[in-house]
Each structure stands twice: as structure tokens, then as C-alpha cells.
Amino acid sequence: MAVETKKETLGFETEVKHLLHLMIHSLYSNKEIFLRELISNASDAADKLRFEALSNDRLYEGDSELKIRLEYDKEKRTITVIDNGIGMTREEVQEHIGTIAKSGTRQFFESLTGEQAKDSELIGQFGVGFYSSFIVADKVTLTTRKAGADKSEGVRWESTGEGDYTIESVEKAQRGTEIVLHLKESESEFLDGYRIRSIVRKFSDHISLPIVMDKEIMPSMDKDEEGEEAEKAKAPAPVEEETINRASALWTRARQEISEEDYNEFYKHVAHDFQDPLVHVHSKVEGTNEYTLLLYVPSRAPFDLWDRDAKHGVKLYIRKVFITDDAEQLMPRYLRFIRGIIDASSLPLNVSREILQQSKQISTIKSGAVKKVLGMLEGLASNDPEKYAKFWSEFGTVMKEGPIEDHSNKERIAKLLRFASTHADTDKQDVSLENYVSRMKEGQDKIYYVTADSFSAAKNSPHLEIFRKKGIEVLLLSDRIDEWLVSNLSEFDGKHLQSVAKGDLDLDKLDGEEAKKEQEDVNKEFEPVLKQIKDVLADKVSEVRLSHRLTESPACLVADVYGMSLNMERIMKEAGQSMGMGRKPIFEVNPAHPLVARMKNEQDDSRFADLTHILFDQAILSEGGQLDDPAAFVHKLNGLLQGLLH
CATH class of the missing domain: 3.30.230.80 (Ribosomal Protein S5; domain 2)
Structure with a gap:
């Protein structure tokens, strides 16, 4: 059957060109890995054929002895990797070779630094596979045919690894893939059987598929027949195939x-x-x-x-x-x-x-x-905390999905979690829940935390003021997943996890009787002020009350103990989800703050209302929220400042 050539010259995707350039320059010091990558791909192709053939053994085409064959030719300066695996169609060649069909490519390139050492790690992380051929070759020719397809449906792909590649239909008798690397002048070291074998034994000995090469058998020399044997030696030595890897799983x-x-x-x-x-x-x-x-x-x-x-x-x-x-x-x-x-x-x-x-x-x-x-992971955390810290920096955010998804292992996962906290005041997540519990104050029965959209916002939250004053540790949660985590991890070691920004704080056990009596007196004194603030804010808040959590800030917003946190509401709004079901916040004011104390004696209702709105808007801003009317806030604030000038 005649083969329709149908040869095309196509351009690489921009990402492929970029990747090839980076890879050749960044991975050159470890160039021998090209052979490992090609052998791994060949092994995968054999694995896929073996699986497909379970339901259709005709795909073997009478040859079920799967293997990878390596050849080299010093004169042509080529290395060839041949497999009799699943092979590829023309469409699959274009999909897997001409493009990088992976999401996340853009973010990958944005993360590159320009430093070869760092970029080589990132490139390795990306997984370049076939493209590593161009580290040592100035031209690569790939010929393949899908198992079960007609021999006329072979495909040849060829490129110099620069701007474009050619692809054409060819006749190929054997299924599978053959890759020929035309080596650069500087890469003669790989045109050596011993060098190739040493690379295979170093990188690919574990491949369960046989990796074979021709073994040269040198003819024996009889001194008495030296002349005759010298003539024989000129003829090609007989060869046999040898397996050069252990070939066991x-x-x-x-x-x-x-x-x-x-x-x-x-x-x-x-x-x-x-x-x-x-x-x-x-x-x-x-x-x-x-x-x-x-x-x-x-x-x-x-x-x-x-x-x-x-x-x-x-x-x-x-x-x-x-x-x-x-x-x-x-x-x-x-x-x-x-x-x-x-x-x-x-x-x-x-x-x-x-x-x-x-x-x-x-x-x-x-x-x-x-x-x-x-x-x-438990062994790593116990025996090598430094290595576990590295693990957490890479995968900690994903591990926080664990208690949400895997209820049967929730307690074990909880012990593996790490957080930042006010104990160290750094953004390093190295505090375990066991660490926290071991440092709890006498009489403290809750694990306190605060959530925010950044570490800085969490660390500077006004909700922490009373905790800092009393020396109570608070976990600082600023990963987006943290909101879902704490809604699914309600307790640890019998201790309830409590948001410092929800409900009324139950710190009575840590206060003396004298402090409690003092609070009651202040509450009575400010009752009229709280009522007037509530009248001003009307339906913006569910309640106005004196704060027992603020020591420096004038006011803050608090969510209902069973309500959604303000941070969570913001996350949901950003995701385009209407939060009409959200409860109105509680507005807390600090009676010890001069601005709040001033309100107790303010006779001008308009001035009282402006001050109330300013404190309310400030509380929204301190939570990382956005104002409905920023211009009105600025106008009221300027009016207040002008009054101070007179």
C-alpha cells in the first residue's frame, strides 16, 4: 500500500521554544539524564501496551517480548533508542511532542528566576522528558507507529530543537517508537558502549523491562595462524544481544x-x-x-x-x-x-x-x-524536624485539606499540621497543636486562633490585643484553606478551637473577681452610648456592645459564634458567591479608648453619628474589608480632623 507523504513544517509553541532554550543551558552540567528520560518514556509505552493488550492481544502483532533497544553509530554520530511499546498516531505525536499539553505552564514560566541553578531545579520539577534529547543532539528524528495500526500509518517527526519541526506519514513495519539522536560535535563521549552501559546501570537499572544492546564478541587469536586470523579480524565481529540492566521490578x-x-x-x-x-x-x-x-x-x-x-x-x-x-x-x-x-x-x-x-x-x-x-510523615516529624519543616513549606497547604476530606484520619492529620502563632510572631508555620496545648495557661481550656487574608493582617488584628496583654498564645491563620480547616477541625486533644473574632470571649477563668466587678460597672456606665451607636448604625450591625478583647484599638467587628467569619465572607464574595445568608456583624467598642470615652460626653448628634461611622468603617478596614462608600468615610474623617484645628 502506497504511503501518502503529507509532510508538514510546523512551529513549536512559544512555551516549548522557551523551555528548550532554558533546558539546554540550565541542565547541561547533568546532560547524561537525556538517556534516562528516553528510557523512562519507552518503559511507559511498553506498560501501556501491556495493559491495552489484556483486552486485545492482537496489539502485540505476534511479538509479545517487550524490550528497549539501544544502538550507537560512531560514523553517523547517532544514538538510537527503540521500543516496541504502544507507539503513537500522528495526532498524538503533535500533542505530546509539538506542544506542552499541561496546565500550569504559564505559572511555571513566571516562577523562573534567570539563575541557572535555581531554574534547573524548576525545569526538573516540570518534567521535560523527550526534550532533554536536545541537550546533546543538534537534530532528533522520531519514527513511530501505533500498535494495531497499518504499517502505512507510521509517523516521522524531526527537529533541530529551534523554531520548528517537520512531521510526515511514513511506512513503518514494526510498532513502537524509534528515536535517533544526531549528536553535537562536542558530545562524542556518548558514542561509546561502556559509557552508555554505565549510564543505564546508574539511572535505569531498576526498569523492569529488558534494556538491550549488541555485545561485541572478539574472535580469539591463534599465534600460529596470525596472518589468517588478521584477515578474519577485518570482517565484522559476530554480535549477540545482551541485557544491560537487572530487568526486575x-x-x-x-x-x-x-x-x-x-x-x-x-x-x-x-x-x-x-x-x-x-x-x-x-x-x-x-x-x-x-x-x-x-x-x-x-x-x-x-x-x-x-x-x-x-x-x-x-x-x-x-x-x-x-x-x-x-x-x-x-x-x-x-x-x-x-x-x-x-x-x-x-x-x-x-x-x-x-x-x-x-x-x-x-x-x-x-x-x-x-x-x-x-x-x-509522623516518623519524619518526630525524627527529622528540619526535613519535616521543608516538607511543610512545600505541601502544608495541601495537607490542611486532610481533616476536611479524611474524617477517619482526622486526629492523625491534625497532629501533622503546623501553624504560625503569636508565640514566635514570625510567618514560619512551625507550631503544632501539641506544641500549643503544652503552652496553654492555667485555666485556659480553648485553642485560640485568628484568620485573615495575610500573615501581616492576622498578626496585627485588633482581636489579639487582650490575648497579648494576658500572654495567651493565638494561632495566626492566613492560608485560604484555613477557613475551611477550622470549620472541620473543631477540637484537638479535647480542647475546642475558638476564633478570637467570633462570639463573646470566655476569659473569665483567667480574670480575678475584682476585674469582673469593674467590667460590670463600666457596662452600666456605657449603656446609653451603646444604644445611641446602635441607633446610628441601624441595620448594619446585629448588636453593639463593649469589648473585652480590645486594649488599644477603639472598635472592632465580631462574628456571631455560629456565624461565618468576616474573612470567610470576603473570600466567598471574591469567588462571586452572594452571601445574603450571612449574619450582620457585632460591633464592639473599647471603653478605655479616648475616642469612645469622648462619645460618652458628645452632645452634638451629627458629630456623634460621624464619629460612629468613622469607627465602624475603621473596623471594616482593620479586618481587610472594603468600604461601601470610601468617599463618605474620607469626608467624615476630614470633618473630624478640621474640628481639631479650631
Whole structure:
């Protein structure tokens, strides 16, 4: 059958060109990783074919011996990586090679610094895979055919890694993908069998697929027949294929046989990451539901951590046969940063996605895997606080989703949470709830916190004034997720979590009888003032009362004990959700503040009203809120200031 050439020259996406330039310059010092990346991709292609062939073994086309073959040619200056995996269609080549089909790309490029050392880490985090070929090659030719397609449906892609690439239809007898790297003049070191073998053994020994090369067999030399043998030696030496990696699934080996370097290299393969992982857990569970897991925490958050559509990082195998890398049933959303594999022995090989979703065995495996991950993090927190602090800086915000999503492990997750607090007054989140409880004042029975849209706003909240005066620690919560966290984590160690900006503070146990009597007297004295303020503000507030939480500020807004916090209302409004169901705030005034004391003796009703509105608007601003009428606020404030000039 004749092949329709249909050759096109197409331009790379801007992001691809940018990435190629950055990668070639930033990763050049670690250029040998190109071979690891190509081998990892070939291994993935074989995994996908093996899974597809479970339901259609004709895809093997009579060749079910999956392997990766490496070749090099000193004269042509080429290295070739060949796999007989799933292969690609023309559309898939354009999707996976001509573009970067990943959300979060823009944020990734915005995060680049221009410093090669830092950018190389970010590029590795992004996962460049195939494009790493251009670190050593000035031209790359990829030829592929999808398993099961006609041999006329082959595709050839070629590029010099600059502005564009060509793509054409070709005839290809064998399924799978062949990648030919035309090496730069400066990269002759890779045209050496020993060098290639050493790279494979360093980076890809754990690949369960055989990686093969031709082994040269030197003919023996008989001194008595030297002339004849010299002639024979000129002829090409006979060759045979040899497997140059161990070709056994790493996770099936005994832990004592696996070095830390082996674990790290397997992580880089399975996660397509360039950096070593932070920590890992390798465990085998035996019994009626038997499975092995090898799970990792990356050193850095993946660039698409906040992409809700991103695939999970845990691959499901059944008896070493890859099944899926989109197994949402294996790990909850709050652990979406976990990478690795789970190999289940007791599931059927022909399991479908629908069966996975309904399988009790999968639910049991997921539950066990989550417990292993939490145990790994607990060990890290106890044994290496410095490393745990690094983990928290990368993944802490995601972990805060845990108590919301995973009620069965809420207490364990709560112990792993870290917060900033007034104990240190820094934005570093290093205070655990156990730390807080251990420092609680005698008679204190609540864990106090404040929420705000920034650390600075939380730290300077007027709600903290009485707590600072009494030396009571308050957690400073400024991540958006914190509002949802505290609504789902109501207590810890029998202690209720209490917002300092909600309800009436119950600090009576920490006050003496004399202080209580003094408060009662002040309340009576200010009753008329509070009524007049309420009349002025009318339906803007639900109540006006004297504040027992302010020591320096004149006024503040407080949410009802069961109401939505003002910070949460603001977040919801920004998200475009109407908060008509929100309750009106309580307005608290500080009787010890000169402005409030002045109001007690103010005879001019108009002046009293202006002062009331100014204090109310100031309270809104101190909460990070926005005024309905900023111009009116400025006008009233200017009037008050002008009065001071006379």
C-alpha cells in the first residue's frame, strides 16, 4: 500500500521554544539524564501496551517480548533508542511532542528566576522528558507507529530543537517508537558502549523491562595462524544481544537489597523528576488482600499541585503489570503530591476502571496506603524536624485539606499540621497543636486562633490585643484553606478551637473577681452610648456592645459564634458567591479608648453619628474589608480632623 507523504513544517509553541532554550543551558552540567528520560518514556509505552493488550492481544502483532533497544553509530554520530511499546498516531505525536499539553505552564514560566541553578531545579520539577534529547543532539528524528495500526500509518517527526519541526506519514513495519539522536560535535563521549552501559546501570537499572544492546564478541587469536586470523579480524565481529540492566521490578526486591541510590533513581523514573525525593516508604502487606507499595514524597511541590484535573502520582500495577496512572481511588486529594507505585496481587488483571471505583479491595488498599503515608510523615516529624519543616513549606497547604476530606484520619492529620502563632510572631508555620496545648495557661481550656487574608493582617488584628496583654498564645491563620480547616477541625486533644473574632470571649477563668466587678460597672456606665451607636448604625450591625478583647484599638467587628467569619465572607464574595445568608456583624467598642470615652460626653448628634461611622468603617478596614462608600468615610474623617484645628 502506497504511503501518502503529507509532510508538514510546523512551529513549536512559544512555551516549548522557551523551555528548550532554558533546558539546554540550565541542565547541561547533568546532560547524561537525556538517556534516562528516553528510557523512562519507552518503559511507559511498553506498560501501556501491556495493559491495552489484556483486552486485545492482537496489539502485540505476534511479538509479545517487550524490550528497549539501544544502538550507537560512531560514523553517523547517532544514538538510537527503540521500543516496541504502544507507539503513537500522528495526532498524538503533535500533542505530546509539538506542544506542552499541561496546565500550569504559564505559572511555571513566571516562577523562573534567570539563575541557572535555581531554574534547573524548576525545569526538573516540570518534567521535560523527550526534550532533554536536545541537550546533546543538534537534530532528533522520531519514527513511530501505533500498535494495531497499518504499517502505512507510521509517523516521522524531526527537529533541530529551534523554531520548528517537520512531521510526515511514513511506512513503518514494526510498532513502537524509534528515536535517533544526531549528536553535537562536542558530545562524542556518548558514542561509546561502556559509557552508555554505565549510564543505564546508574539511572535505569531498576526498569523492569529488558534494556538491550549488541555485545561485541572478539574472535580469539591463534599465534600460529596470525596472518589468517588478521584477515578474519577485518570482517565484522559476530554480535549477540545482551541485557544491560537487572530487568526486575525494583519494588519486588527485598528492602535490604535496595540501596538509597536505587530508591532515588526509581523515584526519578516513576515521577519524571530530576531531584531526589524527600522520603519514601516501601512495604509489603500480606494476607487475603496482598499488595506492595513504594511511595515517595517529592522534595519540591510539582508545578501542577493546584490543578484539580491533574492525574494522581501513584501508578497501579497488578502482579507487575501496569494498569493505570489515573487511579484516583488509590490516594485521597490531600495526598495528591505522593508519587510511586502500588502493586496488587489479589486483583484480576482484566480489571476495568468501573470495577476499580467499586472495588472493596481497592478501598482497603487505599486505606492501608494512606496509613503508611501518614506513618511516614509522623516518623519524619518526630525524627527529622528540619526535613519535616521543608516538607511543610512545600505541601502544608495541601495537607490542611486532610481533616476536611479524611474524617477517619482526622486526629492523625491534625497532629501533622503546623501553624504560625503569636508565640514566635514570625510567618514560619512551625507550631503544632501539641506544641500549643503544652503552652496553654492555667485555666485556659480553648485553642485560640485568628484568620485573615495575610500573615501581616492576622498578626496585627485588633482581636489579639487582650490575648497579648494576658500572654495567651493565638494561632495566626492566613492560608485560604484555613477557613475551611477550622470549620472541620473543631477540637484537638479535647480542647475546642475558638476564633478570637467570633462570639463573646470566655476569659473569665483567667480574670480575678475584682476585674469582673469593674467590667460590670463600666457596662452600666456605657449603656446609653451603646444604644445611641446602635441607633446610628441601624441595620448594619446585629448588636453593639463593649469589648473585652480590645486594649488599644477603639472598635472592632465580631462574628456571631455560629456565624461565618468576616474573612470567610470576603473570600466567598471574591469567588462571586452572594452571601445574603450571612449574619450582620457585632460591633464592639473599647471603653478605655479616648475616642469612645469622648462619645460618652458628645452632645452634638451629627458629630456623634460621624464619629460612629468613622469607627465602624475603621473596623471594616482593620479586618481587610472594603468600604461601601470610601468617599463618605474620607469626608467624615476630614470633618473630624478640621474640628481639631479650631
